[in-house]
Amino acid sequence: MTILPDTTAPLITRRAVIGTGAVAASLAYAGSSAASARAADNRAAIRPIDAMLIDDGLDLPRPLADFVTARARTLPVVTIRLDAAGHSALNRVLNESHVIVGITAGATLFCVERIAWEHGYRLAARTQRGHADFNAENGRRVVAAFLNDAHPFTASPALPAAAYRPSLNDGMLHAWAMRKDARTRSDHTESRT
Amino acid sequence: MKLPPDVTQADFAAALKAFAAIVGSEWLFTSDEDLELYRDSYSILWDETAEPTASAAVAPDTSEQVVELVKIANRYKTPIYPISTGKNLGYGGAAPAVAGSVVLDLKRMNRIVEINERNAYVVVEPGVSYFDLYAYIQDKGLKLWIDCPSPGWGSLIGNALDGGVGVTLASYRSHFDAQCGIEVVLPDGRMMRTGMGAMPNAKTWQQFRPGFGPRIDGLFKQSNFGVVTKMGFWLMSAPENFATGVVTVPKFHDLIPLVDTIGRLEQSKIVQGLWTLSSPTTGVRGDAAHIIGGVPPQVDPRITAVMNDPAGADMTKLDIAAQAAGVPFWACEFNLYGPAKLIAAQWECICDAIRTIPGAQFKLNAIRPLPLPAAELAPLFDTGPFGIPSLRTFSMGPMISYEGEDVVGHVFFSPVIPRTGEAAIEAMDVFAKLGRKYKLPSPPLQFPSSIFERAFLFAMGLPVTRSATVNAKVRDVVRELIAVSAEHGWGEYRTAPAFYDTVMETYSYNDHALRDFLETLKDAVDPNGIMSVGRYGIRPRAARKAKA
Numbered sequence: 241m242t243i244l245p246d247t248t249a250p251l252i253t254r255r256a257v258i259g260t261g262a263v264a265a266s267l268a269y270a271g272s273s274a275a276s277a278r279a280a281d282n283r284a285a286i287r288p289i290d291a292m293l294i295d296d297g298l299d300l301p302r303p304l305a306d307f308v309t310a311r312a313r314t315l316p317v318v319t320i321r322l323d324a325a326g327h328s329a330l331n332r333v334l335n336e337s338h339v340i341v342g343i344t345a346g347a348t349l350f351c352v353e354r355i356a357w358e359h360g361y362r363l364a365a366r367t368q369r370g371h372a373d374f375n376a377e378n379g380r381r382v383v384a385a386f387l388n389d390a391h392p393f394t395a396s397p398a399l400p401a402a403a404y405r406p407s408l409n410d411g412m413l414h415a416w417a418m419r420k421d422a423r424t425r426s427d428h429t430e431s432r433t
Numbered sequence: 434m435k436l437p438p439d440v441t442q443a444d445f446a447a448a449l450k451a452f453a454a455i456v457g458s459e460w461l462f463t464s465d466e467d468l469e470l471y472r473d474s475y476s477i478l479w480d481e482t483a484e485p486t487a488s489a490a491v492a493p494d495t496s497e498q499v500v501e502l503v504k505i506a507n508r509y510k511t512p513i514y515p516i517s518t519g520k521n522l523g524y525g526g527a528a529p530a531v532a533g534s535v536v537l538d539l540k541r542m543n544r545i546v547e548i549n550e551r552n553a554y555v556v557v558e559p560g561v562s563y564f565d566l567y568a569y570i571q572d573k574g575l576k577l578w579i580d581c582p583s584p585g586w587g588s589l590i591g592n593a594l595d596g597g598v599g600v601t602l603a604s605y606r607s608h609f610d611a612q613c614g615i616e617v618v619l620p621d622g623r624m625m626r627t628g629m630g631a632m633p634n635a636k637t638w639q640q641f642r643p644g645f646g647p648r649i650d651g652l653f654k655q656s657n658f659g660v661v662t663k664m665g666f667w668l669m670s671a672p673e674n675f676a677t678g679v680v681t682v683p684k685f686h687d688l689i690p691l692v693d694t695i696g697r698l699e700q701s702k703i704v705q706g707l708w709t710l711s712s713p714t715t716g717v718r719g720d721a722a723h724i725i726g727g728v729p730p731q732v733d734p735r736i737t738a739v740m741n742d743p744a745g746a747d748m749t750k751l752d753i754a755a756q757a758a759g760v761p762f763w764a765c766e767f768n769l770y771g772p773a774k775l776i777a778a779q780w781e782c783i784c785d786a787i788r789t790i791p792g793a794q795f796k797l798n799a800i801r802p803l804p805l806p807a808a809e810l811a812p813l814f815d816t817g818p819f820g821i822p823s824l825r826t827f828s829m830g831p832m833i834s835y836e837g838e839d840v841v842g843h844v845f846f847s848p849v850i851p852r853t854g855e856a857a858i859e860a861m862d863v864f865a866k867l868g869r870k871y872k873l874p875s876p877p878l879q880f881p882s883s884i885f886e887r888a889f890l891f892a893m894g895l896p897v898t899r900s901a902t903v904n905a906k907v908r909d910v911v912r913e914l915i916a917v918s919a920e921h922g923w924g925e926y927r928t929a930p931a932f933y934d935t936v937m938e939t940y941s942y943n944d945h946a947l948r949d950f951l952e953t954l955k956d957a958v959d960p961n962g963i964m965s966v967g968r969y970g971i972r973p974r975a976a977r978k979a980k981a
Contacts (some may be wrong), residue, residue, distance in 0.1 A: 297828055322824035323816060325807070327564045327586070347827040350474070354520070355586065357470055358540055 289417075290337030291316040295344035296326070298413065301371060304343065320348055327355070338420045349414045356418050366416040381399065401402040434463065435488040437512050437533035439975070445488070448509035452491045452535075453503045460541070462490040471519070471536050473526035475842030475897050477904050477911075477931050485529050485930060487514070490536040496616065496624065496662040498565045501662065502537065504622040506963040513537045514965050515660045517559035517591030520584070523845045523894065523929065524595060530930040531976070537660065539588075542881035546663060550575045553668045554613060554639040558629065559590040559661065561821040578669040578820035580605035585822020590664045594654055596927045600817040602705045602770065603886045605669050609654045614638040616663035617653055620959035625659075639665035655927070656951070657965030658958055668943075672770035675819065676800040678780050679961070681761035683792035685752040688763055689854030694786045696852055699886065703782045706768035707818065710857075710880045713760050714740070714751060733758035745869050746877040749860075761794065768818050773800050833874045835896040836903045840874070841896035844907070844931070846914045850881060850889045850924040860891050863917060868893075871910045890926070907934075915939060930967070937970030952977065 292311055294300070296319045300308065308317060318333050320326055320342070333340065334356055342352065346368075353363050436445055453461040462468060471487045478484040491513075506513045514534040519527025529536055543560030547885050548569070555566065555577075563581040565820035566589065570577050582592055591597075593608035605611045610623060615627045629635040642648070652658050682691050687712075698704040714733040732740075735754040740746050755762050767783060769776045780797045787793050801809075802820070811814055816823050830868035833840050850856045860881060868875045874896060881889035893914075895907050912935055919939040928936045940947050951971050955962075962973025972980065 280437060314680050322828055323810075324567055324585075324823060327822070327824070328568050351586070351824050351827055358518070362466065 256387045289315060289339050289341055291318050291333050291340050293318050293320050293330070293333065293340055293342035293344065295319075295342070296321045297348065298343070298345055300343070300413075304413070309351075320344065320352065322348065322351060330355060332361075334361065337364070339417065341415070342419045343415050344411060346412055346414055349416060353418070360420045361418040362421065364417045364419045366414060368412045368414045371411050371413060435486065435533055437488050437535065438531065438979070440533075444509045445511060448505055448511040448535075449489060451505040451508070452489075452502060454506070455498050456491055456493050460492040460494075462492070462538075463488075471527045471538075473522075473528035473930075475522045475526060475844065475929075477844050477897050477908055477929060479897070479899055479901075479904065481901050481904075483530040483532075485534075487529055487536040488533045488726050490538050492538040492541050492561075494541045496542070496618065496684055499539075499542075499618045499662055499970070500622050501538070501661050502623060503618055503620065503963070506535070507620075507622065507961050510961050510963060511535055512963050512966045515539060515559075516967075517588030517594075518562055518586070519591075519630050520562075520962040521591060521595050521597070522588040523843050524927060525930045528930070530933060530965065533964065539660075539662075542662065545569055548573075548575065548577075549639070550577055552640060553577060553670055554665055555589075555668055556614070556663055556665045557589050558663055559588050562586055562588055563589070563592075567820070567822050576671040578613065579822075580608070580669060580820065581817055581822040582608075583815060583817050583826045584824045585817070586824060589666060590661055593664065593666070594661060596655055597727065598884050598890075600707050600815075600884070601669060601768075601820060603699065603707075604705070605667065606707065608666075608883060608887070609651075611667050612650065612664050613640065613642050614663075614665035614807050615650055615653055615661055617659035617661050619659045624662075624725060634814065637666075652954070655969040657968040657971055658954065659964065660796055669820065671820075672803055674771065674773050674800050675803055675805070676769045676776050676780075676798055678767045678769060678783065678795065678797040679792045680765045680783065680787050682763045682765075682787070682790050683756060683761045685748050685755075685762050686854075686858075687790050687792075687856060691763060691765065691787065692852065692854040692857065694789070695883075698783060698786055703779055704767065706770055708765055708767045708883050710883065711764045711766070712762055712878055712880070713764050713980050714755050714762060715876065715878055718724075733760060736760065740877050745865055748862075760832065761792070776800050833896065835872075835874055835898060836900070836906065838898035838900040838903045840896040840898055842897040844897055844911065844929045845894055845927070846911055847890060847892045847894055847927050848914075848918040849885065849926050850891050850921075850923045852883075852885075857889060859921070860889070860923070863921065864891065864893065864914070867910070867914060871906075873910070885906055885926075891923075933967060935971040 275376060292308070292315050294308055294317060318329060320330060330352065340356075340361070342349070344352065351365070436442060438607075440448075449461060449463065462471075468487055468490065472484070473489050476484055492503060493502055502513070505511075512534040513536075514529035514531075515537040516527050516539065518540050519538070526539075527536065539559035541560055542558040543565060544558045545561055545566065546558065548555045548558040557566065563579060563585040566579055567581070569666070570579070578601065580601045582597050583598050587597070589608070593612050597608050599606050599608060602831070613628065614630045616624065616630065617627070618624050626638070627650050628638060628648070629641050630638040631644060646917065653661055695704060695708060714736050733754070735758055736751065739751045741752050752762060769779050777800070784795050787795075806818065810819065812823065814825055850858075850860045857880070861879060864879065864979075865877070867873075875893060879891075879893065881891045884890050895911060897907065898904060908931060911932055915932065915935055918924065924939055925936045937948055948970065955971055956974050959973055962975050966973060966976050
């Protein structure tokens, strides 16, 4: 398998994660140990996916919900709420992580992307599908594709602000990956009361 | 690489090298990927040649670094454009007003410098967001409230300097009016403090706004006379209780005595919380508007017929239909704060005053101890009235299309109109006609907001798309709205960068005496014209010549 950067790779797959400078331990979650070892050989700086963020405002289709439940056995899954408590939880995840993936509405992705920017993250890959695409007939196949790196989505890392529509109710689910580079927002605690 | 206007490649390269030496190369952003994030996501000029995008961005960590960066900008005559967190979507975001400016990104300067519970104030740096301050207050268990806009991810300083507003008590809602003391790096790199802060070791910087001599704080609001690096704000002592009270009056023209009566209650400080005007004819009545998933009241078919008239909802017909259906025309919801006996007394005064309007009805909802349990806050769409920031406004989303194009955001048209029922009725009529003329995605009835203390705000969000053709049409619509407003004597309080000059043009009393004065100041304090060129239509001499 290739482990070179692949901007056409789908999302929440080991190929997309590796291709965006992310990490090998993710392969332990998503793929074989042999692949993991090869990836580790080829990219010393590879890091695991640290958390999966799920939009609290979304009613996930059953196959996707099952997928998230399965991933939660090996990966922290964090619910995103667009309120103060949710913002604090998101900041903790962003502080403690380097690579995150998520399944959200466009509006939530818009918010998360900008908050994550202040923590030094960049949107590395993204894809989207309509709710109807996760129906009972093809849902299992689509979820398997997320896991197995075989679905036909096209990632679009370039011009993320232009590439998606920040609207909750447009029926689109966005799956995405973000990675942190070295620059993060300061964590100043020198206030006095 | 994009160059700032009138700066050579060699000078720009030298300026960037010098910037990096101050902040570290990791905090100098020049790649396309990084600069993409300094675009205004809601730009009405998206991808057009006129879209003002940055040539670079630099992110200092301290006021002292800001001083050095400003000196470098002067040395190489490189325009800089300070932003706090760049979240004022609809009013410019993180983008500069003039293309090629270097964005001075202050988000790393996120220290809560001082917070004083006893005297209820805070001093913050520009990178402190409403979320940050709220979390800090909660973490420390302080009995203080903030007043936050919706959404609440913006900077206290950035929002105040842009003229932003919140939704709690009147004296805290206008965020610039709630400030007390500014530290600013002037365009020549000299640091200054306003008010009592001009005295070294002042003990009352955040307690006495006037200071000694002219009060110049206002020069730093919606302007380009310096980089504000610290600002004090008065905070609200956490109230004991909260309640909403809903008043309805039956007839369309009852709005006139209703606004007058509430005005007197506000002038005497009996009504201090935000009150919200709505019409039960739209199917939304008072507090129902704040509950996600709440069952809207049934709308009578006689009312629906008038509302759906393609020629626009005729208020006389709607008035008749509403009365026939037994639906009051106006509802007014009051937010009440304080000790229970104060809320009860306020409500009694409100009822006594408005009862003079025949047919007025009153309902005081339960007086609730604060803070509300998390389970009760969770379903609320807007937690701003409880001093709690959120981003739920984004969950509304731009769910519409305009002219066949997906809507990705909005630009605000924000005229200030007189606080009278007559003016409200006139504005509703004027803007509804323009809305129909251009098929704007606005509701048949739109109401003025009482968010300002003595005037109404009539804000309208106009659609932004990714189509240059449609955006050009929207720009024309905004310009027409601005012109029509000016004919009525209604001026905008704030606008997106694409309309800075158009709006400033309407403030033309005595042959633009105000703008001339501001630009005289600009030339005096910023002779090299490096600071936020074009912001709110204020230009340095060289840029005025270029524009002419």
